[in-house]
Amino acid sequence: MNRRLALLYVVGGGLGLAAAAALTLEKIAKLRDPAYVPTCSLNPVVSCGSVMDSRQAEAFGFPNPLLGIVAFAVVVTTGVAVLAGFEPPRWYRIALNAGTAFGVVFVHWLIAASLYDIHALCPYCLVVWIVTIPIFWYTTLDTWPALAPLRRVHSAVLALWYAVIAILVLAAFWDYWTSLL
Amino acid sequence: MSRKTRAKRNPVTARRGPSLNVILTGVVVLVAIAVIGGVLLVSRSDGAGTASNEAMVPPGAHTLSTVEGGEVTLVEFLDFQCPACASYYAGITKKLEQDYQGRITFVTRNFPLEMHPLAVPAARAAEAAGKQGKYSEMYHALYDNFDSWAVDGRATSADAARATAKFEEFATAAGLDLEEFRADSASAEVQAAIDRDVADGTKLGVNSTPTFFLNGEKFQPGRGTITDVDRELRAKIDAALAG
Numbered sequence: 240m241n242r243r244l245a246l247l248y249v250v251g252g253g254l255g256l257a258a259a260a261a262l263t264l265e266k267i268a269k270l271r272d273p274a275y276v277p278t279c280s281l282n283p284v285v286s287c288g289s290v291m292d293s294r295q296a297e298a299f300g301f302p303n304p305l306l307g308i309v310a311f312a313v314v315v316t317t318g319v320a321v322l323a324g325f326e327p328p329r330w331y332r333i334a335l336n337a338g339t340a341f342g343v344v345f346v347h348w349l350i351a352a353s354l355y356d357i358h359a360l361c362p363y364c365l366v367v368w369i370v371t372i373p374i375f376w377y378t379t380l381d382t383w384p385a386l387a388p389l390r391r392v393h394s395a396v397l398a399l400w401y402a403v404i405a406i407l408v409l410a411a412f413w414d415y416w417t418s419l420l
Numbered sequence: 421m422s423r424k425t426r427a428k429r430n431p432v433t434a435r436r437g438p439s440l441n442v443i444l445t446g447v448v449v450l451v452a453i454a455v456i457g458g459v460l461l462v463s464r465s466d467g468a469g470t471a472s473n474e475a476m477v478p479p480g481a482h483t484l485s486t487v488e489g490g491e492v493t494l495v496e497f498l499d500f501q502c503p504a505c506a507s508y509y510a511g512i513t514k515k516l517e518q519d520y521q522g523r524i525t526f527v528t529r530n531f532p533l534e535m536h537p538l539a540v541p542a543a544r545a546a547e548a549a550g551k552q553g554k555y556s557e558m559y560h561a562l563y564d565n566f567d568s569w570a571v572d573g574r575a576t577s578a579d580a581a582r583a584t585a586k587f588e589e590f591a592t593a594a595g596l597d598l599e600e601f602r603a604d605s606a607s608a609e610v611q612a613a614i615d616r617d618v619a620d621g622t623k624l625g626v627n628s629t630p631t632f633f634l635n636g637e638k639f640q641p642g643r644g645t646i647t648d649v650d651r652e653l654r655a656k657i658d659a660a661l662a663g
Contacts, residue, residue: 392445393441394442394445395441395447395448397445399448402449402451406455
């Protein structure tokens with residue numbers, strides 16, 4: 240595993256961890272006082288409140304950010320360990336790839352829920368979307384030598400991925416964006 | 421990290437990769453920015469309530485009064501054969517057009533209703549006159565002489581032959597080339613302009629005529645006589661001019 244991927248784990252995983260922690264704290268504040276308005280609920284569209292209250296926010300029976308805290312902690316720890324000289328064995332890297340694959344699928348399910356079911360965006364969730372995609376993508380490229388041709392266009396694929404999601408977000412909240420202009 | 425992985429990585433990403441990758445990434449980013457930016461910019465001029473609204477005032481829309489970069493735009497969706505439009509013309513817009521000439525932009529759009537069989541032919545005549553730069557003349561002639569072609573006594577007329585003869589009379593009086601006027605009246609281009617107006621009107625929620633939009637906002641007069649409506653509309657225009 241290379242150093243750049245390890246750095247991505249530390250930085251991206253750290254951001255994801257921070258976002259998951261913030262969401263967990265907001266969730267606790269909301270449980271304590273149901274009338275609490277999360278700090279990230281700015282308007283009807285940018286609203287963690289409506290996202291946190293949705294059924295998708297507890298996909299596995301408990302708040303999603305708890306999953307994020309656990310998973311991003313593993314990512315950060317792996318990054319730090321690799322930077323410290325740890326050379327992950329094959330099984331570790333495959334397992335990590337499986338974990339990030341689960342993460343990226345879950346994130347896309349949440350994106351679809353956010354855009355087409357909940358109709359709200361939550362800034363902390365956006366951070367998680369943004370970091371999960373490259374963590375998955377670069378882990379996959381790094382794990383499978385057969386994907387070498389794709390490494391030649393690694394950031395183009397990532398940019399395209401982001402662009403498609405950005406356009407979907409734009410389209411889903413069309414009226415909101417145009418009202419800002 | 422081992423030397424082995426570095427050796428494996430460099431040939432693909434560092435030596436050959438970057439140029440292609442960087443180019444493709446740049447292309448993706450630029451295209452995405454262009455698409456998002458372009459779409460947002462277009463939608464800004466398409467956004468509800470602005471006078472520069474494309475659906476409200478498309479390029480080539482007919483104006484009875486124009487102010488370059490003017491702040492106040494009045495748009496009327498009208499049907500030349502609609503009695504209410506004719507009353508509004510006689511009681512409100514004919515005078516309003518003169519009184520606010522050069523101070524507001526006054527745009528007329530076609531919204532011929534199906535219940536008026538001669539509304540489309542009249543709209544075609546107006547559009548065809550517009551092709552020769554005489555839209556305003558035809559617009560005035562059609563409403564000033566409403567009784568001569570649009571109605572039979574008190575009923576809505578369906579006498580296309582009489583109407584056509586009248587339209588040609590108006591065209592001649594306006595100094596139009598009659599052959600050209602006939603050809604334009606029957607042209608697909610003129611029909612397309614009418615269709616565009618109807619489509620825009622439908623999109624803007626027009627379902628009756630006349631419907632006015634002042635700076636993109638639908639003017640919904642209260643109950644009352646034409647004089648009351650006239651007063652209300654002028655008050656709104658004055659407020660918009662002052663504001």
